[in-house]
Amino acid sequence: MAVFAQAQNVTVDAGLRSRLLTAIQRMQENRARRAVYRQTVRELNALTTRDLNDLGINRTMITRLAREAAWGSAQ
Incomplete structure (x- = not known):
C-alpha cells in the first residue's frame, strides 16, 4: 500500500511540475509579446x-x- 501511495505522489508532483512549467513558459512568451508591442x-x-x-x-x-x-x- 505504501508503494502505491508513493507512486501516486510522484505522479501528482510530475503533473503539478508540468503545469507550473507550462504557466511559466506562457508568462515568458506573453512578456516577450508585450515587449514587441511596446517597441x-x-x-x-x-x-x-x-x-x-x-x-x-x-x-x-x-x-x-x-x-x-x-x-x-487573429487578435
Whole structure:
C-alpha cells in the first residue's frame, strides 16, 4: 500500500511540475509579446506624420499594427 501511495505522489508532483512549467513558459512568451508591442508602438510614434504617410500608415492604425506585430492578425 505504501508503494502505491508513493507512486501516486510522484505522479501528482510530475503533473503539478508540468503545469507550473507550462504557466511559466506562457508568462515568458506573453512578456516577450508585450515587449514587441511596446517597441512597435514606440517606433511608429517616433515617425513623423509625413513618414507614416509615405508608409501608408495613419496614426490611428499604430496600435492595431503593433497588436498584429506582437500577437498576429487573429487578435
